[in-house]
Amino acid sequence: MRWAFAVVLLLTGCVGFHPLHPEWDKVNQSVAGGPTDDASSYRPTSDNPWQVIGYSHQGRPLRIRRIGNGPRRVIWIGGIHGNEREGSVSTAELPLALSRVAGALGQVTLTILEDVNPDGTALHRRTNANGIDLNRNYPARNFLAGKSFGERPLDQPEAKVLHDLVCAERPHLVIVAHSWRNDHFINFDGPAVKHAELFSERSNYRVKPSDRIAPTPGSLGSWIGRKLGIPILTLEHQRGSDPLKCWLDTRRAILSVILSA
Numbered sequence: 496m497r498w499a500f501a502v503v504l505l506l507t508g509c510v511g512f513h514p515l516h517p518e519w520d521k522v523n524q525s526v527a528g529g530p531t532d533d534a535s536s537y538r539p540t541s542d543n544p545w546q547v548i549g550y551s552h553q554g555r556p557l558r559i560r561r562i563g564n565g566p567r568r569v570i571w572i573g574g575i576h577g578n579e580r581e582g583s584v585s586t587a588e589l590p591l592a593l594s595r596v597a598g599a600l601g602q603v604t605l606t607i608l609e610d611v612n613p614d615g616t617a618l619h620r621r622t623n624a625n626g627i628d629l630n631r632n633y634p635a636r637n638f639l640a641g642k643s644f645g646e647r648p649l650d651q652p653e654a655k656v657l658h659d660l661v662c663a664e665r666p667h668l669v670i671v672a673h674s675w676r677n678d679h680f681i682n683f684d685g686p687a688v689k690h691a692e693l694f695s696e697r698s699n700y701r702v703k704p705s706d707r708i709a710p711t712p713g714s715l716g717s718w719i720g721r722k723l724g725i726p727i728l729t730l731e732h733q734r735g736s737d738p739l740k741c742w743l744d745t746r747r748a749i750l751s752v753i754l755s756a
């Protein structure tokens with residue numbers, strides 16, 4: 496059985512990581528990148544609920560926080576393209592909003608990854624500081640080596656940190672915030688059509704399937720949704736919208752999909 500499990504991990508790209516929460520120390524120790532600090536030394540406290548799980552190319556921290564302790568595991572990713580920060584207010588407001596839903600904290604463990612691409616955010620650009628699109632750097636079947644995609648899957652430190660988080664969590668759902676020029680919609684990969692339809696019902700974001708979007712080799716959706724078979728929603732706000740409006744427009748939909756089994 497152990498060999499079978501190892502083969503599954505190998506095939507899915509989750510090599511070397513145990514899918515249980517108590518193994519966090521090992522995950523943290525495995526994350527390369529901090530210029531001087533040990534990521535595992537940054538633990539949440541009552542004053543600061545954020546935990547550093549790795550570092551960007553330029554040494555900025557990648558941070559998570561957890562809300563709830565329920566059996567349903569959901570990962571929220573606040574941003575992956577540095578020029579798409581429309582989901583930032585949602586990232587900040589989600590903990591309080593979820594905690595105000597009766598019974599939610601016993602149903603769900605929500606892991607919020609603040610920003611996969613803090614260098615891109617600081618530089619106001621799509622890519623990381625290496626010029627790589629972090630949404631093209633995952634071990635999906637359609638990974639394509641290239642100047643903007645990376646030479647190999649996970650050769651960017653930020654992509655590796657997110658990969659390790661997903662492999663450790665084995666989430667039931669992943670939601671990632673993006674933005675799109677002159678449009679807003681909800682896109683999905685993997686077995687997430689019902690989540691996308693529920694999201695659409697509770698917002699004015701229509702469902703737009705991946706086959707109506709340009710190919711996205713090595714994307715998070717291609718890896719998590721199509722290869723790992725984990726539902727993933729790609730939330731596309733309209734580019735340049737007020738992040739507070741984005742939150743207010745989608746708050747009910749986001750909480751609904753987080754809580755729906």
Ligand SMILES: [Zn+2]
Binds near residue numbers: 673674
């Ligand atoms: Zn994007």
